[in-house]
Amino acid sequence: MSLRQPHELHKRRHGRNLGVALTLAAFIVIVFGLTVVKVTRGDFEPPRDEVSN
Structure with a gap:
């Protein structure tokens, strides 16, 4: 409760x-x-030919 x-x-x-x-x-x-959209679409995955197994 305010006084003023x-x-x-x-x-x-x-x-x-x-x-x-x-x-x-x-x-x-x-x-x-x-x-969220970019992560679920897979935009952050490296290209397949650069991935070493």
């Missing part, structure tokens, strides 16, 4: 911080999704 009313500047800053946080979370999800 938050200043209008704090309300705007909270909204901006929330927007930045959501943008960052979306970027992380996109990068993670692309990584």
Whole structure:
């Protein structure tokens, strides 16, 4: 329970911080999704002719 009313500047800053946080979370999800797709497709495997048994 707050004793003082938050200043209008704090309300705007909270909204901006929330927007930045959501943008960052979306970027992380996109990068993670692309990584999962590349790994499951096998793009990180070396070419077959260079693999020594």
